Amino acid sequence: MRLRINPITETPAVKFTLLGIGLLYIALFLVLPVVAVFNEALRKGFGAYFVAISDPIALSAIKLTFITAAIAVPANLIFGVAASWAVAKFDFRGKSFLITLIDLPFSVSPVVSGLVYVLLFGAQGLVGPWLQAHDIQIVFAVPGIVLATIFVTFPFVARELIPLMQEQGTEEEEAARSLGADGWQTFFRVTLPNIKWGLLYGVLLCNARAMGEFGAVSVVSGKIRGLTNTMPLHVEILYNEYNMVAAFAVASLLASLALVTLVAKGLLEWRYGHELGVART
């Protein structure tokens, strides 16, 4: 009965080969490095691991990373929603230009982004002298790190939401308006519930990048230990000092944060999978 075979089904041999290649690839390039990080971090036992991550300098790097993410992520969340709302629901001049601008941080090397801030706010920069006169420190301080992080993670939320909102169109919003809802009611009761999964995904990506950003932050940070070092920068310094256990211990923390994020996303999808299905169709 050869005719009964589904025309797009492959033979078992082909299926297993494809699956095998996929799994091998994931193991080699994703699982192995993560395992290596944890393995290296725990090479001298848990004691050394905890000493490394409870070091005051390490703790200050962790704190700074959290502060940076805590400012950059909400900032880009608000901007991302506003920008996608504007792009997806309205027609205006310069719309495609705005979309291009939103993509800019993806196309520019992070190092260049960092340098731009130094050029703007540094001692020899455009507004540097004015800032100095008013005793405001941006570059080589926390504000610079936050600014550079915001710039680099700028597109994540908007990129995630624009196609989603464009696909959803404006009919539901119009329906809400015709039923008497005002602008905010329409946004909170209709638009936001429709985009919440895309938004969550964008925020998770944005957060992961905000915590992990190296290039741009490394240019503006000045790498003052205990003051302007974020976790990725701290890892690099420890590594350059051949302090492998400490370097990998902090690196494993970063990796854990990423894993926690993924697990959180998985849990949410599992818990609200039904609504997710509804929202996606």
Next chain:
Amino acid sequence: MVIEVRNVDKNFDTFKALNNLNLKIERGELVALLGPSGSGKTTLLRIISGLEFASAGSIFFDGQDAGTRHVGERRVGFVFQHYALFRHMTVFENVAFGLRVVPRARRLSNTDIKKRVLSLLSLVQLDRLSERYPTQLSGGQRQRVALARALAIEPLVLLLDEPFGALDAKVRKELRRWLRRLHDEMGLTSIFVTHDQEEALELADRVVVMNKGKIEQIGTPEEVYDQPATPFVYEFLGNVNRIDCTINDGKVHLWGVQVIAETQDGGKCPSGTVPGFAYIRPHDIDFVEKGTEHAVPAIVRHVAAAGPTARIEIQIEGIPNFIEADLSRKRYLELGYKIGQNVFVSARAARVFPASAAE
């Protein structure tokens, strides 16, 4: 609610979607806006609703200028072409939406909202599905949820954009009848947009035929079908044969013989011999005996006899285009025409326009 559209223009950039439109809709009327896509019918509906604003002109609700009033303040129930149900809400919550967004001071209590929603759901026969999500409903059910949702705010005007467009033929017929009853029972003033002439003629009290941003004709279904005002209305409403002819001082020569035909605006018809064209409905083509006055010879080219009327395509000698003729089933069986048979036909009634009237 009496709705008046006065001198309304709508431009999208350089495109004129509506061109100086005037229309008055009486209280309790069910009016169809009928036209091909791009005729501006949906734009007009959206302007009446307040979802869109006119570039010039104004809309009056019961004599009051509604131009400054926002869609939410006009008390219009708008049913969208693709229903626009809130996909993350259950059927119940969809219908309750309009009641929940009312400012707290005027809002009904939760018990009253529940009561109202359930009574609306039973009105649209969906009480059993109140906890479903829109994606779990059929097209006809979604349509009824959209209607219940629009009715929840107790609108004075019901506006429907292609309400039956996405439904299959059987559901469409049922919903049509149901909508007509609902409209009459609730005493609404309703306007619906459609490109389906059958739907407009069957459902509406009056039909507004639109083309290229202008109104071609306003009238009852009988008026627009029996006395189309323009060539466009003739071609858009129902099947029609368009046949070239000559007009000689008001007398019409069709297929080489003079026929009795009504010319459009006889007075305006240019004197002398001018080219023109005649519209003849398929049921106005008569099969006659040889030698009858005005009869012309023709050949049967095609027969489609399934259904209550038989459609016969005939070819007049010397004219390349086929002409459609309708016969009742009884008469068709009596005559028993076969393909290739020679017959004689005449036009029972025709409407003639000078060629200069063509668009």
